[in-house]
Amino acid sequence: MAFAANTALISSPTLFTPSKFSSSRLYLSVPYKTTKFQLYCKPSSSLPLTSLFCLRKKEKSVLSALSDDFPAVLDEIEGNSGWDVAVEGEEGEGGFVVQPPEEAKVYVGNLPFDVDNGRLGQLFGQAGVVELAEVIYDRITGRSRGFGFVTMATVEEAEKAVELFSRYDMDGRFLTVNIAAPRGSQPERAPREPGHRIYVGNLAWSVDTGRLEELFSEHGAIVSVRVVSDRETGRSRGFGFVEMSTESEMNDAISSLDGEILDGRPIKVNAALERQTRGRF
Structure with missing residues (x-):
């Protein structure tokens, strides 16, 4: 038996039917497949734990061998005890828990x-x-x-x-x-719209993306920025890219920052060329 903060989900591996039946209790025949009941408990509920139960069903039937008093039991649980009852269905059964597409x-x-x-x-x-x-x-x-x-x-x-x-x-x-592209698929990329992308070279090893963003933000709104790093070591490769929101901001950043000393090194700043095909560096 497992409980969460506001819910209780009960599933019993077996049910036993006594040899002598009592009119005050509900008994179910032993089936082949479990149907879980999800019970939502309100703070004021006084339903005893002994009232929790698990129904089972056969492969082709919804429920097996229910007592004639079953609807009354549900009414009592829902109406008088402060519990809300919901059946947690399985795939294809119209359950409440559905995996998003x-x-x-x-x-x-x-x-x-x-x-x-x-x-x-x-x-x-x-x-x-x-x-x-x-x-x-x-x-x-x-x-x-x-x-x-x-x-x-x-x-x-x-x-x-x-x-x-x-x-x-x-x-x-x-x-x-x-x-997002579905797993395993390789969708064709749409042609990239002309941007206002700037190449920044001769960066000191200490310059990271945040430092580069701080420098270029003085010349306009930044769309994206990154310092290129080595995939294995994670160390900066000494260059990066900054994309500005407009052409005028891009030109202003290039004219103002080309040759600027950043952490002891003069940086190279110019318009980045869009790469058409992959090639060796």
């Missing part, structure tokens, strides 16, 4: 690095019921990787979330939000 999962990119699961879920709660909100963290450093996933209760709510939060300004960063 894959299409209800949303990818969220360009997250501020201080956003955690709770804050992400709170934001997307404006679009509907959030089943799961998860920010992805680096396994080695424990720092946010700047993206995550949110699973909504329905596909319609996921689509609403995309509509509401695509390009949403969150702490000065514009979110990238779209329906």
Whole structure:
């Protein structure tokens, strides 16, 4: 028998029918398959634990060998004891616990690095019921990787979330939000819209994404920023990219910061070239 804070879910592996029946109790025949009853308890309930029970059913039938007094028992439990009774169905049985479809999962990119699961879920709660909100963290450093996933209760709510939060300004960063690709699929990428992306080279090893963002934020709104690091060591490779919100802000940042001394090194700042095909570095 297992209990949660406000719920009790009871499942018994076996039921025994006594040889002598009592008119004051409900007895069920031993079946083949368990049906769980989910009982929601109100604080004022006085229902004794002995009244909790588990029904079983055969493969093809809903319930097996119910007593004639069963409806009255349910009425007593629901109406007089302060308990609400709900059957927890299995797959294909119309149960209350339903796994959200894959299409209800949303990818969220360009997250501020201080956003955690709770804050992400709170934001997307404006679009509907959030089943799961998860920010992805680096396994080695424990720092946010700047993206995550949110699973909504329905596909319609996921689509609403995309509509509401695509390009949403969150702490000065514009979110990238779209329906997550199903596992195992390799969807074709849509052609990237021309951006205002800046290449920043000759960075000191001590410069991280936050430091770079702080420097460029003085010249306009930043859409995204990252310092490229080695996949194995996690160490900076000495360059990064910054995307500004407008062309004028991009040009201003380039003209102002090219050759700027940052942590003892003159940085190289110019417009980044869109990579058309993968090639060797």
